[in-house]
Amino acid sequence: MTSLAHSPVRLPAALHANSVSVRRDGATLLDGISFSLPAGSMTVLLGPNGSGKTTLIRVLAGILPPTAGSVVLGSTPLRTMGRSAVARECAYLPQQTVSDFDIRVEDTVALGRYAHIGSWAAMRQTDYEVVSWAIERVGLSALRHRAIPTLSGGERQRVFIARALAQEAPILLLDEPISALDIARQIELMGLLKELHSEGRTVLAALHDLRPALDFFPNALLLDTGRLTAEGPTDAVIRGHALATAFGVTVQRAEQICFELTGTTEPTPPSAQ
Amino acid sequence: MIRAVTWVLLVAYIALALLGTAWGPMPIPLHHVLRSLAGAAGITGAEDVPQSEQFVVLQLRLPQVILLGLVGAALACSGAALQATFENPLADPGVLGVSSGAALGAVIAIHTGLAATVFLSLPLSAFGGGLATALLVYALTYVGGRPTAHSLLLTGVAVSSVAVAGVTLVMVLADQHRVQELLFWLVGGVRNQTWEHVWLSAPPIAVGVLGLLSLHRRLDALLLGEEQALAVGVPVVQTRLLVLGFVALATGAATAVSGTIGFVGLMVPHLVRRGTGPRTSHLMPACASGGAAFLTACELLSRAVSEQFSIHLGILTAFLGGPAFLFVLRRRERPQA
Numbered sequence: 001m002t003s004l005a006h007s008p009v010r011l012p013a014a015l016h017a018n019s020v021s022v023r024r025d026g027a028t029l030l031d032g033i034s035f036s037l038p039a040g041s042m043t044v045l046l047g048p049n050g051s052g053k054t055t056l057i058r059v060l061a062g063i064l065p066p067t068a069g070s071v072v073l074g075s076t077p078l079r080t081m082g083r084s085a086v087a088r089e090c091a092y093l094p095q096q097t098v099s100d101f102d103i104r105v106e107d108t109v110a111l112g113r114y115a116h117i118g119s120w121a122a123m124r125q126t127d128y129e130v131v132s133w134a135i136e137r138v139g140l141s142a143l144r145h146r147a148i149p150t151l152s153g154g155e156r157q158r159v160f161i162a163r164a165l166a167q168e169a170p171i172l173l174l175d176e177p178i179s180a181l182d183i184a185r186q187i188e189l190m191g192l193l194k195e196l197h198s199e200g201r202t203v204l205a206a207l208h209d210l211r212p213a214l215d216f217f218p219n220a221l222l223l224d225t226g227r228l229t230a231e232g233p234t235d236a237v238i239r240g241h242a243l244a245t246a247f248g249v250t251v252q253r254a255e256q257i258c259f260e261l262t263g264t265t266e267p268t269p270p271s272a273q
Numbered sequence: 274m275i276r277a278v279t280w281v282l283l284v285a286y287i288a289l290a291l292l293g294t295a296w297g298p299m300p301i302p303l304h305h306v307l308r309s310l311a312g313a314a315g316i317t318g319a320e321d322v323p324q325s326e327q328f329v330v331l332q333l334r335l336p337q338v339i340l341l342g343l344v345g346a347a348l349a350c351s352g353a354a355l356q357a358t359f360e361n362p363l364a365d366p367g368v369l370g371v372s373s374g375a376a377l378g379a380v381i382a383i384h385t386g387l388a389a390t391v392f393l394s395l396p397l398s399a400f401g402g403g404l405a406t407a408l409l410v411y412a413l414t415y416v417g418g419r420p421t422a423h424s425l426l427l428t429g430v431a432v433s434s435v436a437v438a439g440v441t442l443v444m445v446l447a448d449q450h451r452v453q454e455l456l457f458w459l460v461g462g463v464r465n466q467t468w469e470h471v472w473l474s475a476p477p478i479a480v481g482v483l484g485l486l487s488l489h490r491r492l493d494a495l496l497l498g499e500e501q502a503l504a505v506g507v508p509v510v511q512t513r514l515l516v517l518g519f520v521a522l523a524t525g526a527a528t529a530v531s532g533t534i535g536f537v538g539l540m541v542p543h544l545v546r547r548g549t550g551p552r553t554s555h556l557m558p559a560c561a562s563g564g565a566a567f568l569t570a571c572e573l574l575s576r577a578v579s580e581q582f583s584i585h586l587g588i589l590t591a592f593l594g595g596p597a598f599l600f601v602l603r604r605r606e607r608p609q610a
Contacts, residue, residue: 099496111497119491
């Protein structure tokens with residue numbers, strides 16, 4: 001058994017978007033967006049398909065430089081930081097991608113150490129310990145030698161969360177982390193995200209689904225065709241006019257159906273070998 | 274870092290290379306080969322081995338098997354790196370246009386008569402043609418906007434087919450007696466190559482292969498896709514350009530001394546990956562020795578098939594590579610779990 005090198009979560013800095021705009025090929029993908037993510041907040045980024053959620057998350061993660069405006073971490077603009085420096089602060093989880101290559105769980109998680117060790121240095125003992133800790137933290141120790149394509153959707157998402165944890169970034173930016181999962185796996189994954197938030201991390205997740213947004217996130221941002229049209233407590237945002245405009249639906253009944261895990265676990269597909 | 278597979282393949286290459294120095298139109302006993310090699314290395318004397326045999330071993334066959342090793346390693350490592358860079362298991366050095374550009378440089382040198390008059394101008398023109406094509410592919414991709422994996426791949430394919438058309442045009446225009454010589458660049462081989470070719474190709478191939486190996490962590494990240502690589506902090510565009518540069522160096526040098534040898538860069542990484550897994554630091558050394566062993570085995574096979582007329586090495590690798598390509602395609606289309 002590997003030792004638990006518990007890495008205490010560094011306090012995240014607040015993340016500010018200042019009049020962020022992104023234009024490409026004449027189309028405006030984001031239009032003058034400003035907001036702040038306070039340190040240790042847990043926020044959902046809502047919006048229908050095509051409203052610019054992915055673009056905004058990529059801008060916040062420092063991957064897509066905005067056409068105008070800036071993203072500021074604490075008091076440092078992202079554009080003045082190197083890629084690795086940003087990756088040590090903000091861990092970005094893209095939407096689920098399928099790789100054709102049989103790369104293993106622990107090797108995937110170890111990639112999270114890139115921002116700490118760079119291209120050429122070897123993994124040190126502490127790096128291996130952080131990788132083991134991250135895999136254990138998301139409950140995948142038994143699968144650490146398995147290839148990614150042999151895992152189920154929920155397991156795969158956990159691998160990428162472990163990769164983000166191995167990055168030791170106090171800010172997690174997730175793009176549709178639960179949209180491909182069934183309800184029980186959604187609840188499990190949201191439980192994990194809530195734990196990570198309660199340890200002090202800032203969590204921002206883009207969702208197009210309103211139900212889990214209401215269930216799990218205290219705060220919400222609403223994107224409508226590239227503009228930020230509402231922000232505040234999730235409940236108020238979801239009942240607001242802006243949401244009705246953005247999604248073309250209104251909330252009819254407020255009473256909730258609550259789901260609770262009954263303890264069935266996700267079946268792991270049989271190994272390819 | 275170095276897997277058992279790598280050692281097995283390396284031993285296989287050395288064994289095949291020894292066989293390749295002993296076996297040919299003039300068979301030489303293996304102990305004479307070993308004595309000649311030991312003599313050349315200054316370990317023991319080789320006075321009892323006939324001078325003619327020493328000459329065949331040391332001056333004719335040894336540079337050839339070393340070249341086979343260098344070229345095989347260059348092509349296989351380039352293929353492995355390109356497959357990771359383009360997130361596409363079907364990428365290989367041919368798609369960049371480097372091989373066909375090198376072939377075009379060579380046939381132009383032959384056709385204009387430059388090759389016959391200036392020493393080493395032939396491999397140097399081939400090398401220049403390969404690098405120029407790679408630069409052209411870069412430039413065209415940048416003019417087109419964002420250098421994405423797809424735009425690079427498509428530009429490479431387009432430029433490559435133009436270069437192949439150029440080679441064919443030169444062959445059509447050429448005199449009858451030159452066609453054989455020109456054909457070499459379309460379906461390559463290492464027969465008639467000498468130590469000069471080894472000295473010429475070894476440094477760029479070494480720099481290219483070691484350069485690719487040094488990018489192993491970035492290539493691993495790219496296996497999971499561009500977004501994932503960006504997410505962990507890898508500078509993707511810069512990495513892609515570095516990979517293309519190192520591949521152009523290694524493949525350009527390999528093509529300059531061996532002509533176009535297809536499918537090695539596609540086939541060897543796929544076969545080797547089954548033993549090492551996809552991690553670049555494990556895969557790349559195994560590809561180097563696997564490519565060397567595969568190409569040497571193909572050369573021996575071509576010697577076995579025909580003693581009188583030479584079956585070009587490039588024909589054999591394509592014959593074996595075509596079915597391997599189909600196999601990979603079928604495996605890719607298999608539904609994912």
